[in-house]
Amino acid sequence: MELAERSVFQGIVYYYRENQVLCRYQVTLTDPVDPVLLQKALEDARPLAEYYFQKVVWEKKQAHLAPNDAPCRIRQGSTQPAIPEDTAEYLFALSWEGSTLYLDWFHFLADGRGMSPFLTLLVKLYCNLRYGCTLACPPLTDVPAFDVDELLARYPESQVENDFQKEVLDTFEGEPDRALVRLSKQSLVALALRHGVKPFSALTALLARAMGEYLGKEQVIYSFSADTRDVVDTPGALGNCITSFQEPVTFAPGDSFADYAPRIDKTIRDDLSDEKRRFRMAEQMGWVYKVYQQKAPLRIKKRIYQMGEYLSGFPADFWLSYLGDPFRPGNDPADLAVLEQYIADFQTWVLPDGASLGVEAVTLGDTITLCIENKARRPGFAEAVEQVALSVTALP
Numbered sequence: 001m002e003l004a005e006r007s008v009f010q011g012i013v014y015y016y017r018e019n020q021v022l023c024r025y026q027v028t029l030t031d032p033v034d035p036v037l038l039q040k041a042l043e044d045a046r047p048l049a050e051y052y053f054q055k056v057v058w059e060k061k062q063a064h065l066a067p068n069d070a071p072c073r074i075r076q077g078s079t080q081p082a083i084p085e086d087t088a089e090y091l092f093a094l095s096w097e098g099s100t101l102y103l104d105w106f107h108f109l110a111d112g113r114g115m116s117p118f119l120t121l122l123v124k125l126y127c128n129l130r131y132g133c134t135l136a137c138p139p140l141t142d143v144p145a146f147d148v149d150e151l152l153a154r155y156p157e158s159q160v161e162n163d164f165q166k167e168v169l170d171t172f173e174g175e176p177d178r179a180l181v182r183l184s185k186q187s188l189v190a191l192a193l194r195h196g197v198k199p200f201s202a203l204t205a206l207l208a209r210a211m212g213e214y215l216g217k218e219q220v221i222y223s224f225s226a227d228t229r230d231v232v233d234t235p236g237a238l239g240n241c242i243t244s245f246q247e248p249v250t251f252a253p254g255d256s257f258a259d260y261a262p263r264i265d266k267t268i269r270d271d272l273s274d275e276k277r278r279f280r281m282a283e284q285m286g287w288v289y290k291v292y293q294q295k296a297p298l299r300i301k302k303r304i305y306q307m308g309e310y311l312s313g314f315p316a317d318f319w320l321s322y323l324g325d326p327f328r329p330g331n332d333p334a335d336l337a338v339l340e341q342y343i344a345d346f347q348t349w350v351l352p353d354g355a356s357l358g359v360e361a362v363t364l365g366d367t368i369t370l371c372i373e374n375k376a377r378r379p380g381f382a383e384a385v386e387q388v389a390l391s392v393t394a395l396p
Contacts, residue, residue, distance in 0.1 A: 009148060010240040012063060013288045014107040015056075016305035021107035021351060022083060025119050025326065026100060028345035033096040034130055039074050041125035042094055045118075046072070049140045051238050052118050055089035056108065061298060065109075080104050094122065099344070101126075107240070112348065112360075113227055114238040116326035123327070124335070127342055135335045145239065146232035148289055151282050158282035171315045172356035174377035178349065181370040181385050185363055191392060195258055200224075200322055201265035203368075205257065206392070207359060208249050208264065210384040211318050215356075215376070219250045223319035223355060224268070228281050231274045243280045245271040246316050257392045315354025322361040323348060340365070347371050357381065 014021045046053050055068040070088040075081065075095040083106040087093045092105035092115075103119050110118075117140050124135040152159065183203075192202040204222060212220045223246045229237050247267050251260060270276065291305045326346065327339060345364070352358025352373050360371040374381055 009289075009292065010145060010285075011108040011110075012292055013285075013305075014240070015063065016288070016291065016302050017353075018302070018306045019351070020083070021353065022080060023105055023107055023112070023115070024080060024347075024349040025103040025115065026345075026347040026349070027103075027119070027123060027343060028100045030099070030342050030344050031130075032099050033101060035074060035076065035096060037129040038094070038096055038101070038126055040129055041122055042072060042074055044125050044137075045121055047139075048137060049118055049121055051140065051142045052092060052109070054091065054109075055084065056091070058298070061295065061301075062292070078102060092118075107350075110238055111225075111240045111242050112321065112323045112326070112350075113229070113242070114240065116323065117238070117330065120327050120331065120339075123343070124339060127339060131342065133338055135339060136332060140238065141236070142238045143234050143236045145237070146234050146241070148285055151232065151278070152286055152289065155279050155282040158279055159286045171317075171354055172376040174375045176351060176358075176373040176375050177377070179372045179374065179382040180347070181372065181382050183368040183370065183389065185366045185368050188368060191257075195261050197261050197265035198268065201268050202261060203322070203361065204268065204320055205249075205261040205264045206388050207318060207320060207370075207385065209251065209257075209260065210381065210388045211357070212251050213388070214378075214381050214384040215317065217317070218252075219248055220318075221246055221248050221316040223247075223316035224271075225319070225321040226272060226277050226280070228277050231277045232281060243277060243284050244319065245276075245280060247271070317355065318357040318359060319352065319355045320359045320361065321350070323363075325363045345369075349373060 050067070053068055053072060054065040056063050057066045068089055072088065072090055075093055076097065077095060078097045078100070081087055081093045081104065083093060083104065084091055091109035092103065095102040095104070103122070105115055121137055121140060124137050127133045128135055188202055189199050192199040195202070204224060208220045208222050212218065223244050225242045225244050227241065228243050229235050229241045232241065234241060249260060249264055288305070291301055294301060296304070327336060343364070346362055347369060348360045348362050348371055350358060350360055350373070352375055356376045357372065357374045362369050362371070370385070372382065
């Protein structure tokens with residue numbers, strides 16, 4: 001079977017981390033979940049989404065994904081399982097409690113852009129069973145991974161000097177606390193238009209200013225994720241295909257939003273150019289590629305990678321990942337109108353790794369939900385975000 005031969009090299013970066021990076025999508029429906037129908041929806045998804053029903057296979061110290069034929073069962077409760085230890089080697093788990101669905105997955109399998117099509121498929125299949133809907137459920141097919149050798153050959157200078165020569169930042173290492181902040185999408189767009197910046201830049205500027213006040217720092221290092229599928233010629237990839245940029249912003253006394261937001265916007269626009277994203281992918285994948293090719297035992301590879309991660313200097317004060325509407329891409333507007341009748345809320349949670357604070361942002365209707373995981377172990381960041389938002393008189 002073709003799937004068994006696919007390399008999952010891009011995802012190997014998450015396998016080498018000391019702590020698993022387990023992600024969660026959390027969908028609250030308008031009615032209590034019917035577990036029998038949810039299990040049926042999961043089974044119906046298997047032939048439509050073969051990529052997700054796989055397991056990791058190691059051969060000669062290299063990993064690939066292979067079909068998993070074990071029964072795939074839904075779980076009751078909100079507790080996140082150990083993946084793949086508690087999931088029959090599947091790299092995801094579908095759970096329910098009350099009116100809420102939980103889709104957890106090991107980041108080895110996919111990032112948010114690759115996982116949201118699977119979530120949408122599951123919800124559509126369930127709604128078709130539960131409510132007699134006729135939502136279209138076309139198969140989800142993957143594309144070949146990008147050629148890492150070609151990418152590194154294209155940018156040999158990416159391996160000469162990069163983040164791994166930078167000074168290591170101090171980061172907080174507490175057990176993460178979770179908080180939600182709800183913002184008005186319409187107000188954020190109006191704020192961005194008023195200052196001639198991207199809405200994402202406006203959001204980053206708000207969070208950076210709040211972080212500076214929260215930590216009492218004049219300079220904040222922020223990080224944001226960038227999708228690279230289009231620039232490495234894999235627009236339909238379901239697996240991991242993101243890179244990240246880390247940038248500083250300094251706040252001078254008396255700086256207003258009109259002062260610092262355009263500076264942040266200029267930096268973000270430059271980073272998001274096609275060439276910058278390709279080069280950044282080469283930078284970040286080069287180190288992992290070298291570790292991946294070594295013949296050392298797996299435990300030694302993990303240790304080497306972990307040392308490289310801490311020595312790299314790329315952890316930031318906070319990172320921001322904006323998913324947008326997970327149900328919208330590739331779906332018929334008529335289907336979306338039906339589907340959204342049964343969805344009351346959506347949240348997404350990802351551990352912040354080296355940063356002191358991680359923010360996953362998602363849009364549902366006119367509401368932007370900031371899902372914040374904070375390792376700083378001090379109260380008040382959500383309040384700082386709200387205060388900064390109110391200070392620019394654009395967000396409720």
